[in-house]
Amino acid sequence: MEKKGWDGFEIGAMLRTFDGAVSDIATTLPENRPYSQSSSFTASVADWRIEKPLFNKDYCIDCQFCWVYCPDMSIISRDKKMIGIDFDHCKGCGICVQVCPTNPKSLLMFPEQKDEESALAEWPKKEKKDQAEEPKED
Amino acid sequence: MSEMKKIKNLKDFSTSADRFEGANLLCPGCAHSIIVREVLNATNDDLILAASTGCLEVCTAVYPYTSWDASWIHIGFENGSSAVAGAEAMYKALKTKGRLKQPDRVPKFVAFGGDGATYDIGFQWISGCFERGHNMMYVCLDNEVYANTGGQRSSSTPIGASATTTPAGRVSYGEKRNKKDMMAIMAAHGAPYVAQVAPNKWKDMVAKIQKGFAAEGPVYINAMSACTTEWKFAPEDTISISDLATDSLVFPLYEIIDGTKLNITYRPKNIVPVRDYLGAQGRFKHLFTKQYDYLIDEWQTRVDAKWDYLQRREEASV
Numbered sequence: 001m002e003k004k005g006w007d008g009f010e011i012g013a014m015l016r017t018f019d020g021a022v023s024d025i026a027t028t029l030p031e032n033r034p035y036s037q038s039s040s041f042t043a044s045v046a047d048w049r050i051e052k053p054l055f056n057k058d059y060c061i062d063c064q065f066c067w068v069y070c071p072d073m074s075i076i077s078r079d080k081k082m083i084g085i086d087f088d089h090c091k092g093c094g095i096c097v098q099v100c101p102t103n104p105k106s107l108l109m110f111p112e113q114k115d116e117e118s119a120l121a122e123w124p125k126k127e128k129k130d131q132a133e134e135p136k137e138d
Numbered sequence: 139m140s141e142m143k144k145i146k147n148l149k150d151f152s153t154s155a156d157r158f159e160g161a162n163l164l165c166p167g168c169a170h171s172i173i174v175r176e177v178l179n180a181t182n183d184d185l186i187l188a189a190s191t192g193c194l195e196v197c198t199a200v201y202p203y204t205s206w207d208a209s210w211i212h213i214g215f216e217n218g219s220s221a222v223a224g225a226e227a228m229y230k231a232l233k234t235k236g237r238l239k240q241p242d243r244v245p246k247f248v249a250f251g252g253d254g255a256t257y258d259i260g261f262q263w264i265s266g267c268f269e270r271g272h273n274m275m276y277v278c279l280d281n282e283v284y285a286n287t288g289g290q291r292s293s294s295t296p297i298g299a300s301a302t303t304t305p306a307g308r309v310s311y312g313e314k315r316n317k318k319d320m321m322a323i324m325a326a327h328g329a330p331y332v333a334q335v336a337p338n339k340w341k342d343m344v345a346k347i348q349k350g351f352a353a354e355g356p357v358y359i360n361a362m363s364a365c366t367t368e369w370k371f372a373p374e375d376t377i378s379i380s381d382l383a384t385d386s387l388v389f390p391l392y393e394i395i396d397g398t399k400l401n402i403t404y405r406p407k408n409i410v411p412v413r414d415y416l417g418a419q420g421r422f423k424h425l426f427t428k429q430y431d432y433l434i435d436e437w438q439t440r441v442d443a444k445w446d447y448l449q450r451r452e453e454a455s456v
């Protein structure tokens with residue numbers, strides 16, 4: 001569908017988030033939602049990033065701190081497990097890395113062009129106890 | 139009333155399907171967004187939302203996009219509260235007349251506004267809504283400044299903060315007046331539930347939002363919203379700055395029930411000096427010279443006195 005300009009709408013026109021009906025949005029996960037072109041979900045802010053977070057699942061304890069504190073709905077958790085990052089909506093703020101309590105961290109910031117494989121290959125090892133940050137309580 | 143969503147722990151909470159979308163234009167690391175997620179995800183009920191003009195509204199409704207997966211109203215800077223109150227009044231009227239198409243679905247009515255919209259510009263509208271007793275929740279996203287228009291001071295800006303209309307310089311240390319106590323003012327309306335929350339304490343937040351949703355009548359939530367741009371700290375530090383705010387007791391977490399019973403809901407294990415909270419933010423950096431030592435001491439005394447007052451009220455159950 002072609003996008004209308006702002007002056008192409010009638011006064012009082014309504015922009016719908018979804019094409020068609022969604023009977024219970026609160027229990028429908030994004031992958032099952034019929035987002036319309038009016039939802040910012042269909043847009044990307046990937047070009048805002050200078051650095052991006054990468055995820056190493058070997059150290060992850062699924063605490064979900066990254067999920068709850070990500071301002072941009074960009075930590076993908078399903079069935080109580082952290083499974084990845086939504087790089088269309090991640091703005092690269094770095095909060096998820098800061099709040100990740102594992103040692104070494106399961107999320108780290110890398111330059112935008114870094115490939116995942118080499119990032120995982122050079123992932124830091126466990127820090128000694130006295131240097132490590134204490135895990136945060138929730 | 140519909141059943142309350144069960145959220146026992148963070149793993150439970152993480153199964154929520156967000157009704158607030160990415161690729162909005164809020165700054166990287168913006169706490170407004172973290173707060174909105176925690177509020178919306180506290181319920182599975184339908185939502186009727188409004189936002190007053192400010193960062194949240196401006197950044198989530200940029201043509202041709204909306205970032206809201208719920209009914210969402212924007213009218214003006216001053217009247218997000220009355221927009222939601224109007225919708226709530228209509229809902230009640232249709233219910234009384236038996237004209238609701240899905241009477242079993244009981245929506246939640248929530249208005250969001252910044253501190254500028256709440257403490258200053260929209261104050262009489264909010265006061266009116268609370269006096270009329272609408273069944274709604276008003277959430278103030280309190281970043282202590284008019285962020286969206288470039289950082290002018292509001293009546294929530296605390297002493298010593300440099301804002302664009304109260305800049306620190308050779309002759310001034312910035313804002314001269316103390317932050318207005320909105321919690322006390324809203325409690326004085328006799329509202330059934332008034333609470334201060336912070337995004338870094340998600341569990342306390344969710345418990346309070348759910349209590350607010352369960353209450354009959356107008357509910358006021360004052361949400362501390364650390365602003366990376368105006369408080370001047372790195373975006374990745376939003377949660378650690380928020381921790382300093384709650385652990386220094388600059389933002390104590392408490393609730394007031396029916397205007398008369400105060401409960402403290404978070405007691406830091408280690409209370410952090412106010413100096414550490416101030417020192418972590420660029421908006422206070424000019425205070426760290428010998429001549430303004432006394433201001434930092436006064437800050438600490440003020441925070442201690444407030445904490446003492448809250449504890450006395452809790453003890454006396456008033």
Ligand SMILES: Cc1ncc(C[n+]2csc(CCOP(=O)(O)OP(=O)(O)O)c2C)c(N)n1
Pocket residue numbers: 191192193194214215216251252253254255256279281283284285286287292
């Ligand atoms: C009546 C009116 N006055 C002024 C403005 C300009 N204005 C838009 S947003 C804003 C500041 C909002 O500050 P706040 O409510 O604290 O929200 P924040 O952006 O900090 O989240 C101002 C002054 C307006 N839109 N309407």
Ligand code: SF4
Pocket residue numbers: 052053069070071072073074075085089090091092093094095096097167
């Ligand atoms: S960098 Fe920021 S936006 Fe990206 S996933 Fe982490 S917390 Fe979310």
Ligand code: SF4
Pocket residue numbers: 059060061062063064065066067082096099100101102106107
């Ligand atoms: S914060 Fe770290 S350990 Fe916790 S779920 Fe996220 S990646 Fe895993």
Ligand code: SF4
Pocket residue numbers: 163164165167168169170193197281285286364365366367368
């Ligand atoms: S200026 Fe502050 S409140 Fe506004 S979008 Fe940026 S971080 Fe959020």
Ligand SMILES: [Mg+2]
Pocket residue numbers: 252253254279280281282283284285
């Ligand atoms: Mg503000």
